Amino acid sequence: MRVAIIGAGAGGLFVGANLSGKAIVVIFDGNEKAGKKIYITGKGRCNLTNNCDKEKYLDNVVNGKKFMMSAISQFEPKDTINFFEEHGLKLKTERGGRVFPLSDKASDVTKTLLSCCRQCDFHFNEKVKKISFSGDMFEVETDKGKYVFDKVVVATGGKSYPLTGSTGDGYHFAEDFSHNIIKPKGALVPIKLGDNFVKGVMGLSLKNVTLKGEADGKNFSFFGEALFTDKGISGPIALSLSSMINTAKKVALSLDFKPALTEEEVEKRLLRDFEGNLNRNLSFVIKGLLPKNLVEPFLEKAGISPEKKVNSVSVKERKSIAHLLKNFGLDYQGLYPIESGIITSGGVDLKQISPKTMESKLQKGLYFVGEVLDVDCLTGGFNLQTAFSTAYACAKAIEKDFQGGKNA
Numbered sequence: 001m002r003v004a005i006i007g008a009g010a011g012g013l014f015v016g017a018n019l020s021g022k023a024i025v026v027i028f029d030g031n032e033k034a035g036k037k038i039y040i041t042g043k044g045r046c047n048l049t050n051n052c053d054k055e056k057y058l059d060n061v062v063n064g065k066k067f068m069m070s071a072i073s074q075f076e077p078k079d080t081i082n083f084f085e086e087h088g089l090k091l092k093t094e095r096g097g098r099v100f101p102l103s104d105k106a107s108d109v110t111k112t113l114l115s116c117c118r119q120c121d122f123h124f125n126e127k128v129k130k131i132s133f134s135g136d137m138f139e140v141e142t143d144k145g146k147y148v149f150d151k152v153v154v155a156t157g158g159k160s161y162p163l164t165g166s167t168g169d170g171y172h173f174a175e176d177f178s179h180n181i182i183k184p185k186g187a188l189v190p191i192k193l194g195d196n197f198v199k200g201v202m203g204l205s206l207k208n209v210t211l212k213g214e215a216d217g218k219n220f221s222f223f224g225e226a227l228f229t230d231k232g233i234s235g236p237i238a239l240s241l242s243s244m245i246n247t248a249k250k251v252a253l254s255l256d257f258k259p260a261l262t263e264e265e266v267e268k269r270l271l272r273d274f275e276g277n278l279n280r281n282l283s284f285v286i287k288g289l290l291p292k293n294l295v296e297p298f299l300e301k302a303g304i305s306p307e308k309k310v311n312s313v314s315v316k317e318r319k320s321i322a323h324l325l326k327n328f329g330l331d332y333q334g335l336y337p338i339e340s341g342i343i344t345s346g347g348v349d350l351k352q353i354s355p356k357t358m359e360s361k362l363q364k365g366l367y368f369v370g371e372v373l374d375v376d377c378l379t380g381g382f383n384l385q386t387a388f389s390t391a392y393a394c395a396k397a398i399e400k401d402f403q404g405g406k407n408a
């Protein structure tokens, strides 16, 4: 049994790790080494899974929830933790169940996977150009030669962060076998804003705020940390929101600077703050409620001069300030390009893939695992878990197939 794996990222390596020594496995990658994307995950620390049950994993799947039910049942987050620990990688769990190597080194995750792929044959710096099927064998054509295989696993990733090698080739391979591709879009990607104040607050981080989005009539909100960029907003809550709005036609965004308080409570707080500062400028009081750089843009949006004396602020103006602190509208201009996405949403249409085995329903012996599939999750280690679970399901199916004597 000869198995080709296209891509030495998390998904490809995990298929290899589970088949190593059980079949002749050749892993192709256009890069000079394995795991280029793994290296930059979790800011170089690799949040490789989430210490949670499969229900919580499924809650964090944005697209492909139903499809993932079988694969996550076959290989749960706790199996990922056990796998790495059994292979010598010590792990730790941080806030929100995020699991990292104890060493804080993403490269240790790749090293562990590579040690499990000892009996696989790696072909680095070898980009696959074409996969075809004739008779009962696959032909894999690379920029260096042609090879024949019984089975082919496409683990080429999505289209985001293309410098790591994921340039969307897997979609073309799938199309060559008549697969439908759901249009790839950036997910977990910064949001572009048209507001003039953004340039002046670049680098400003907001903690404990809620970012709200209304997308084609559906409401979403994320609480936590946001970060202004040169052209918009990023940080965990903006990235998460982007995944929910990336296919919407009409989007409205706003920030709630005081999510722990109701609008009435914010107004009461304003009244208290006003009382002690009646002869001061309004900007002085607002500075106590917002980061310094946001005071001016905030009052500009409120249409009130920062120099206005607190004692001359009308009830109507006070109410509008309270309302704005809870609903600071942002001028949504779309998302950053797909290349900046932590993950790609869209990809190989799940309807044409067996959720149990990851085998194509259109071509026997052809499998798709990881980000090339139309599955994307929120942050927290869930995307790598998707790569591991789909890879595991695929490897077990291939193993079962050749143990059953088929294609042996």
Ligand SMILES: Cc1cc2nc3c(=O)[nH]c(=O)nc-3n(C[C@H](O)[C@H](O)[C@H](O)COP(=O)(O)OP(=O)(O)OC[C@H]3O[C@@H](n4cnc5c(N)ncnc54)[C@H](O)[C@@H]3O)c2cc1C
Pocket (backbone or CB within 6 Å): 006, 007, 008, 009, 010, 011, 012, 028, 029, 030, 031, 034, 035, 036, 037, 038, 040, 041, 042, 043, 046, 047, 048, 049, 126, 127, 128, 129, 155, 156, 157, 158, 160, 161, 164, 165, 166, 167, 168, 169, 170, 341, 342, 343, 369, 370, 371, 372, 380, 381, 382, 383, 384, 385, 387
């Ligand atoms: C900055 C960043 C941080 C992230 N952090 C996290 C995190 O902490 N936790 C988490 O769960 N997820 C994280 N992710 C997402 C996660 O890294 C991916 O979902 C996951 O790595 C996908 O694995 P994959 O094997 O499907 O694809 P990839 O890792 O993209 O691997 C695909 C491989 O295929 C190779 N390839 C492509 N085309 C060809 C071809 N034609 N021939 C040969 N080889 C080819 C590529 O060179 C590449 O090595 C992060 C992503 C980014 C960009």
